[in-house]
Amino acid sequence: MTTDAVVVGAGVVGCALAWELAQEGMRVRLLDRQKPAxxxxxxxxxxxxxxxxxxxxxxxxxxxxxxxxAYPSFVxxxxxxxxxRVGYRRQTTLxxxxxxxxxxxQGEYLAALAESGLVGEPLTGEEARQREPTLNPKVKAAVAMPGEACLDTRALGRALVLAAVRQGVELQTGAEVKGLLIEGDRCRGVLTANERIPAGHVVIAxxxxxxxxxxxxxxxPTRPARGQMLAIDAGAAMPGSMLRSIRSHLVGYLVPREDGRLLAGSTIEDAGFDKSYTPGGMRKILDAALEMIPGLExxxxxxxxxxxxxxxxxxxPILGPTDIPGLSIATGHFRDGILLAPVTARLARRWILGREPDLPLAPFSPLRFIRVAAAT
Ligand SMILES: Cc1cc2nc3c(=O)[nH]c(=O)nc-3n(C[C@H](O)[C@H](O)[C@H](O)COP(=O)(O)OP(=O)(O)OC[C@H]3O[C@@H](n4cnc5c(N)ncnc54)[C@H](O)[C@@H]3O)c2cc1C
Structure with a gap:
């Protein structure tokens, strides 16, 4: 039987997309060169x-x-x-x-929010500490961001893999895609080191x-931006506290998990494909975390x-069909891929089925880099 769609990459984006297409009754193969998610x-x-x-x-x-x-109904x-369970929780972030x-x-931040059509509530340091008593007394101002959320990304990855497979997606690990199978002017599948995998649609994720x-x-033209992270046992240090995410403007952030772990991040580094975590990275994250919540010491x-x-x-992000019929792209989500996985899957279903997008896709077109290269 022919494969309707091959999705390359089983991160949250590829898994959400494969699951979505399978729910439309499509025969989907999801390829990853290693363990998914x-x-x-x-x-x-x-x-x-x-x-x-x-x-x-x-x-x-x-x-x-x-x-x-999209998240509440998706979860x-x-x-x-x-x-x-994926530990999804709506919250007001500080x-x-x-x-x-x-x-x-604080003024600049509020102005930037307003320009983007977003709303934040200005707080004094005292008001912020009423909401989060563990905050550093040196915090003099804050902005409360209602309607945000957080979840456990590893649990999300496990759930998406299972959902896709239960929906009939054929997940193949150890399948490193090297190139595209192009016949005439169409993409008709992908090539791994030892297999030609034909498909009606190919989505690179x-x-x-x-x-x-x-x-x-x-x-x-994706490139890696390394981010280092730490998990701290906040439950042991401050039982019952830290119920919300906290971001220190332009410095770092803390995200609580339901099990008492507190995630502290992060760095944005150009380190090629090196996934090491380093003393310098750890110091930056810890300095920011302790500045927000000294009680974590x-x-x-x-x-x-x-x-x-x-x-x-x-x-x-890079989202949408290319100028090769049968080939589309769903990647480049940089710092927002967890947030954007469900909506990316929905958009991809529409473009693959030939329906109009329900959100403007032009800023994210995979053709924009070709236009820039042609103009220079
Ligand atoms: C430290 C850190 C913190 C972050 N925090 C947040 C956050 O709080 N909120 C948020 O929304 N986002 C966050 N992000 C960003 C988010 O993690 C990413 O945008 C998102 O995970 C991208 O998902 P993906 O499925 O596109 O890629 P990936 O998860 O990287 O998956 C890509 C998959 O493709 C496979 N693959 C690669 N090449 C091939 C090939 N040739 N053939 C077959 N398979 C292949 C890989 O093995 C992998 O499984 C964070 C990222 C980092 C690093």
Missing amino acids: AEASWAAAGMLAATPEGPGMAALVPLNQAGLA EKLEAATGL VVFLGPQTDHD AGCYSAGIERVARYA NAPILEAWAGLRPDTPDHL
Whole structure:
């Protein structure tokens, strides 16, 4: 029997996409060169927030908002399909300001939010500590961000793999895709070292490694952006506290898990494909964590790790069909791939079935890099 779609890469994006297509009755093969959901998707903190990371990334806000809005029903369906819980929790995040220019920084942050159509509630340090008593007394100002959420990304990865397989997706590990099977002007499948895998549609969702697949780099010039992380046993240090995520503006963040682990992050580094965690990275993360919550000083460190975010030249995701019929791209989600996995899957279903997108896709087109190269 022919395969309707091959999805390359079984991170959260590829798994969500394969699951979505299988729910449409398509025969889907999901290929990964290793264990599924063990790369960036495994390493992520699991913050679900719509705020863009930089001024050039405003195009991301509607997509991020759609990502946040999609999550509650996505999680409900996923947990019902698998019987697994993913630790999804809606919450009001606190963005705290500690620097010498607190009032100025808080004002700028609120102005940037307003420009993006997002709402934050300004708080004094005292008001912030009423909400989170463990906060450093040196926090002089904060912004409360309602409607954000967090989840356990490793649990999400496990659940998505199971949901996809239960829906009939054929998951094949140890299958490293090297190139595309092009016949005439169409993409008709993929090539691994020892197999030709024909398919009606090919979707590249190989994270930061996507550019390494032959003929894909012109559409998906992805590159790795290393992020280091730490897990701290906050439950041991401060039982019952830390119920919400906290971000220190431009410095670091803390994300609580239901089991008392507190995730502290992160770095954004150009270190190639090296997933080491380093003394310098750990120091930066710990300095930020202790500045936010000094009471963590003697909390046990449980684990350290690093992962590679799929970054792109403009830091925006790459979503949609290419100019080769049968080939599309769903990658480059940089710092937001957990947030954007459900909405990416929904969008991909629409473009594969030839339906109009329900969100503007032009800023994320895989053809934008070819246009830039042609213009220079
Ligand atoms: C430290 C850190 C913190 C983060 N925190 C957050 C957060 O709080 N919120 C958020 O939304 N996002 C966060 N992110 C970003 C998020 O993790 C990524 O954007 C997302 O996981 C990307 O998912 P993916 O499925 O595209 O890629 P990946 O999870 O990297 O999966 C790609 C898959 O493709 C496979 N593959 C690669 N090449 C091939 C090939 N040639 N053939 C076959 N298979 C191949 C890989 O083995 C892998 O399984 C964070 C990332 C890091 C590193």
